[in-house]
Structure formats: structure tokens, C-alpha cells
Amino acid sequence: MAGAGRWKIGVQALCWGLVGCQTNAPPPPGILRLGLFAPYTSLDPLYARDQISVWLVQQLFAGLVGYDSLLRPIPLLASRWEISPDGRVYRFYLRKGVTFHGRPYRFLRASDVVYSWHRLASPKWASPGxxxxxxxxxxxxDFQEGKTPTIQGLQALNDSVLQVTLEAPYGPFLHLLTLPYAMVVLPEAAESLGRAFGQxxxxxxxxxxxxxxxxxLLVFRRHWPAPAPFxxxxxFRWFPNRLWAWEALQRGEIDAFEGQDRALEYRFRSDSTWRRWARQVETPQLGTEYLGMDVRTGSPLxxxxxxxxxxxxxxxLPLVQELWGAHATPARSFVxxxxxxYLPPSDTTLSEADRKRLQGLELTLYAxxxxxxxxxxxxxxxxSYxxxxxxxxxxxxxxxEYLTKGHIHFWKASWLADFPDGENFLLLFESAQRVPHGPNTTRFAHAQVDSLLKRARQETSDSVRRVIYSQIEAILAEEAPxxxxxxxxxxxxxxxxLLSFPRSPLPVWLPLHTVRLTDEPDAKSLAS
Incomplete structure (x- = not known):
């Protein structure tokens, strides 16, 4: 009977996730159902480069470091860490009792982190990270180039202590450890499954x-112990568009989905009763929508x-007000x-000479x-200009592909933060990062920007780094790449x-294990 009961609950859970499976019964306790739209690339952290894959991988894997609600690095798989006075050596002490998925349980060891990072670096696995x-x-x-059999700066001092030695101090280093690429896999499973590990x-x-x-459909079950209402x-259920997802939310078939479009806005304006059974969680994001320009000689720009x-x-132009209203913030800086x-001065003054420069200008915008x-x-x-x-x-x-090959000179692009530090944005203007070697698609090069970025990377103080980033922004305002x-x-x-839902300005950070639920559909929600 017990086995039959578990099977019955499992079928009910799947019914609540499947397209076209209709039921008026209340949702099974403790189940969070989310609507998604774009496909995912892989459930292997080595290949999680799109936002959906990153969100999914974060639920299945973990790294040494996570974030608190203010996006400050906090211990996750590590219980604590020590940093040498020169900022080059990090010693991580692993949390006790952490196990991998499956039975019999296998406890986490420092050597698992060493393996996972060697796997990331290995040309055999060809990770984009x-x-x-x-x-x-x-x-x-040296390891990537086949000069050494192991990575010299990675050492498992024992089962619970990992030591990492850097070439030079790097201020945002802890932030990198939150990324999917740095998350820990079970070595035995990765080796036996090979490329099928993502399935x-x-x-x-x-x-x-x-x-x-x-x-x-994807179904994940809890691994980290936590009582109700967590x-x-x-x-996870996929929809062709947000209007279909909204109707599923209204019928009680899902609990949340990301995004808003014109069709939804029309629904909101025409019928305000939705506020009785749903709410919006809106957060300014650490990301920038921008127009890129090819700065090379010979380009029209x-x-x-x-x-x-x-x-x-x-x-x-009143671009944001007319197109997005309160759902976006006008950008005065790239970071x-x-x-x-501090922000650089905002100058939208158009001189007579500027107007003459624009008169007759012909451009093709790619988007x-x-x-x-x-x-x-x-x-x-x-x-009008x-x-x-x-x-x-x-x-x-x-x-x-066109950007990498240099076929276009003017384009619309987006840049979303992987971690909350300005260096994550400003590397787009470093000369060493010019395509095809990096993401600098404008081909911008400026000796002072390169020098300031190098200085910022070796600075361990967040506040000092932010001052340096502001200095770089002032240069970008002058050069306008x-x-x-x-x-x-x-x-x-x-x-x-949902009693709570993550409010993170970091687009890629979605800690769904922190969500709390109530089994009362009309219960009053609390601010996250």
C-alpha cells in the first residue's frame, strides 16, 4: 500500500505539470510549478551558457560559494574560507555532511572539487567556460596546453580542505565560484556517462x-532537507508564449513564470481582478541593453x-518612457x-556641428x-536628425557570427551580469578581449582602460574597485564605443x-530552494 501511495502522488504531480492534463483538485503539497519558454542547452554545468540552463543547473548543483539577499558572497558547499595576506592563496573548508544525489549517499570531498575544475579546464570536454x-x-x-598533467594551483590538502593558489590577486574571485562552470559534479558519474552526463x-x-x-517537462525533488512550507x-513546464502561461496560471496549473509582453499588458489593463490570485515580482536587473558600434577606421562609425x-x-529620446514605462530604467552608463x-556626467547636448555630422548619415542596424x-x-x-x-x-x-567576423558596424545587443561586479561589464572594452579572442565586438582599444582594468582586478576592496570602474565609464563616455x-x-x-519568491537583481541567480508555499490558493502573500 505504501508503494502504491507513492506512485499515486507521483502521477498526480506529473499531471499538474503536463500540458493538457486538466484537474480541479488542489495542487499537491510542497510542489512549485514554473512555466518556461526558451529551451535549455544541457543539465551539465560545463555547458550551461544560456539563462534557462543556468537556472536549471543551479537547482541540481552547487559551488563552494553562494549569495545572500544582497548578493554578498557567502559559504555554500564551503563552511568558511581563509585568504592569505597577499590575496593569492584561498583555503576552503568544506561543509560536513554534504552528500551527492542518489543512494547509497556519497559524501563530498575536496578531491571532487579538484576533479570538477580539471574537467572544466580539460580540452577533452570542450566547455565554453x-x-x-x-x-x-x-x-x-599550462594544463590546458598539455604542459602539465594537473593544475598546480589546485590542491586537496585532505578530504575537507581545498587550497587554491592564484597567479596574482583577483578581487572578484569569490564571485566566479558561484557560476555553474565552477559547480561540483560526482566524478564517478561524469566519467562513466561521458557526454550523456547532461541527461x-x-x-x-x-x-x-x-x-x-x-x-x-522536468521534475526535480528536494535533496537538501527542509520542512514545509519550503x-x-x-x-518545469514549457509554453509557446506568455499568454498561454498566463492562462495556465489563472487556471491554477502553474505557480509562476518569467516575463511580460504586450499581450499580457493588455490583459492587465482590461481586467484588474487578476490581482486577487496573482502578483508581480519586479526587480531592476544588473544588465544593460545597448547599441554597439564598430570603432575601427573605415567603419561608418x-x-x-x-x-x-x-x-x-x-x-x-523618451525611449524608455514610451516603450517600457516603469519596467525599465534609462541607462546613463554601461555598467x-x-x-x-558615481555616474559620469550625462551630456545629451547636440551642437550645430553635431547636427551636421548626423545629417545624411546612412546606417544599417542589425538586431x-x-x-x-x-x-x-x-x-x-x-x-528628424x-x-x-x-x-x-x-x-x-x-x-x-556576423559580429565575430566583422561584417556589421551597428547592432543592438544585451549584456547580463554573470556576477555583481563592474569588471563583468567592462571586459567588453579591454583590448585583449577583442573578437575572436573575447567579447569586445566594438574592437575598442584604449591603453588607460586596459591599465585601470588591470589595477581593478588586483584590488581586493569592493569600494575602491567601484571608483576605478567609474573612472573607466568616464573614458567610455568620451569615446562612445x-x-x-x-x-x-x-x-x-x-x-x-507562493509566500515568497526570490528578488534578485542578478538575472542568472534563482535560488528556488528558498521559496515558501501555502496550500491555500487565496492565501495572502508576503513580500520576498
Whole structure:
């Protein structure tokens, strides 16, 4: 009977996640059901490079370090750490009693971290994150190039102590340890499964994989012990659009989904009764939507004065107010303001000489189709300055390929923070990071920017680094390799069944194990 009961509960849980499975029964206790739209790449942390994959991997795996509600690094798999006076040696003491998924339980050891990071660095696995510690951890580069059999700067001193030695001090180092690439896998499973590990992932994160149906459904069950009302099971269900997800939320088939579009806004305006059973969780994000410009000589935007005039003209437009209202913040800098000590002066003055530079300017703006409304707005408004703007739409992979090969000179792009430090944004302007060697698609190069970035990386004080980042922003304001447009807000549509939901300005950080539920559908929700 007990076995039959468990089977019955499992079927009911799947019914609440599957498309077209209708029921008026209350949701099973402790189950959080989320709607998603984009596909995921892999459940292997080595290949988690898109936002959906990162969100999913965070539930299954964990790293040495996590974040508190203010995005300050806190111990996760490590219980504590020590840093040498010169900032080069980190010693991590692992938390006792941490186990990997599955039975019989296997306890976490420092050698598992060493294995996971060697796996990340190894050319055999071809991880897009293999660059993460290159030039940072001592011996990482030599191991990648086959010069040494192991990474010199990684040592398991015993089962519970890991020592990491850096080439030089690196202020944001602890932030890197929160990324999926640095999360810990079970070595035995990774070796035996090979590339299939992404379909049968085994980590020591807060949840473990229970069920999957490609492109439709994922079910994770709790691994880290926690009593009700904390989530005991996660069900992820895919939808073709947000309107379908909203209707599922209204019927009580899911509990939350991310994002908002015009169709939803129309629903909100036409019927306010939704506030009785749902709410919005909205948070300004550490990310920047911008226009990139090819600064090389010969480019139509190779002249700094033309770039500055174009930036000033676009900066004068009420773009955010007219397109996004309160759901975005106008950008005065490329680095989001919380990561700077101060903002550079905002100058949208257009001199007569600037207007002459824009008169007759012909440009082609390349963008993904999702930004059609923005592009058409810019095309219409820039006509008044004598600018002829032609729009070409490309899918993401094609746009990235064109940027890498240097075929385009003006484009719409987004940059979301992987971790809450300005260096994460400003490396886009480092000369050593010019494509194809890095993400510097504008081909911008400035000796002072390179020097300031090098200094910031070796600075251990967050406040001092923010001052340096503000100095770099002042240079970018003068040189104008990009036109920052706005900082988007993250929006989740959430059932009032949820007593809490993560409010994180970091787009990639989604600690769902902290969500608390009530089994009363109309219960009053609490602010997260």
C-alpha cells in the first residue's frame, strides 16, 4: 500500500505539470510549478551558457560559494574560507555532511572539487567556460596546453580542505565560484556517462532530477532537507508564449513564470481582478541593453565625433518612457549604477556641428527580431536628425557570427551580469578581449582602460574597485564605443499560493530552494 501511495502522488504531480492534463483538485503539497519558454542547452554545468540552463543547473548543483539577499558572497558547499595576506592563496573548508544525489549517499570531498575544475579546464570536454580561471589559477593555462598533467594551483590538502593558489590577486574571485562552470559534479558519474552526463546529472545541489520529458517537462525533488512550507519538488513546464502561461496560471496549473509582453499588458489593463490570485515580482536587473558600434577606421562609425553625436541624439529620446514605462530604467552608463561609485556626467547636448555630422548619415542596424519595436522606434525618431536607418533582423547565432567576423558596424545587443561586479561589464572594452579572442565586438582599444582594468582586478576592496570602474565609464563616455539604452527589470508573474519568491537583481541567480508555499490558493502573500 505504501508503494502504491507513492506512485499515486507521483502521477498526480506529473499531471499538474503536463500540458493538457486538466484537474480541479488542489495542487499537491510542497510542489512549485514554473512555466518556461526558451529551451535549455544541457543539465551539465560545463555547458550551461544560456539563462534557462543556468537556472536549471543551479537547482541540481552547487559551488563552494553562494549569495545572500544582497548578493554578498557567502559559504555554500564551503563552511568558511581563509585568504592569505597577499590575496593569492584561498583555503576552503568544506561543509560536513554534504552528500551527492542518489543512494547509497556519497559524501563530498575536496578531491571532487579538484576533479570538477580539471574537467572544466580539460580540452577533452570542450566547455565554453574553460576560460573561466585561465590566467587566474596557477597552472590552469599550462594544463590546458598539455604542459602539465594537473593544475598546480589546485590542491586537496585532505578530504575537507581545498587550497587554491592564484597567479596574482583577483578581487572578484569569490564571485566566479558561484557560476555553474565552477559547480561540483560526482566524478564517478561524469566519467562513466561521458557526454550523456547532461541527461543524467548527479550533483550535490538542493534538488535532484526525478523525471524529464524533452521539451515539455522536468521534475526535480528536494535533496537538501527542509520542512514545509519550503518547496519539496519543482516542476518545469514549457509554453509557446506568455499568454498561454498566463492562462495556465489563472487556471491554477502553474505557480509562476518569467516575463511580460504586450499581450499580457493588455490583459492587465482590461481586467484588474487578476490581482486577487496573482502578483508581480519586479526587480531592476544588473544588465544593460545597448547599441554597439564598430570603432575601427573605415567603419561608418569609426569617427568618435559621429558616435558621440549619435549617442546624444538617441539620449534625448523618451525611449524608455514610451516603450517600457516603469519596467525599465534609462541607462546613463554601461555598467549598472549599483556597481559604480558615481555616474559620469550625462551630456545629451547636440551642437550645430553635431547636427551636421548626423545629417545624411546612412546606417544599417542589425538586431534580433524580439527588438523589432525598439528598432522601428529608433528608425522613425532618428529621421528628424537626418539619419537614414535601415533595419536588418538576424537570429542570435547569426548575429554573433556576423559580429565575430566583422561584417556589421551597428547592432543592438544585451549584456547580463554573470556576477555583481563592474569588471563583468567592462571586459567588453579591454583590448585583449577583442573578437575572436573575447567579447569586445566594438574592437575598442584604449591603453588607460586596459591599465585601470588591470589595477581593478588586483584590488581586493569592493569600494575602491567601484571608483576605478567609474573612472573607466568616464573614458567610455568620451569615446562612445557603445550607446547604453536602458537597464531592464526582471518580472515574474506569481501565484498568491507562493509566500515568497526570490528578488534578485542578478538575472542568472534563482535560488528556488528558498521559496515558501501555502496550500491555500487565496492565501495572502508576503513580500520576498
Amino acid at each position: 574553460a576560460y573561466l580561471f585561465r590566467g587566474l589559477i596557477q597552472g590552469w593555462k 543524467q546529472p548527479v550533483g550535490c545541489g538542493p534538488f535532484q532530477l526525478e523525471w524529464q520529458e524533452a521539451g515539455r 518547496v519539496q519538488k519543482l516542476v 569609426g569617427d568618435r565625433q559621429v558616435r558621440r553625436a549619435l549617442r546624444a541624439a538617441i539620449g534625448r 549598472p549604477p549599483p556597481l559604480l561609485a 534580433q527580431p524580439a527588438f523589432r519595436e525598439l528598432c522601428e522606434y529608433l528608425e522613425l525618431r532618428l529621421r 537626418g539619419v537614414t536607418l535601415r533595419i536588418e533582423y538576424l537570429l542570435g547565432p547569426s548575429l554573433r 557603445v550607446i547604453p539604452l536602458y537597464h531592464a527589470h526582471g518580472i515574474w508573474q506569481v501565484s498568491r499560493r
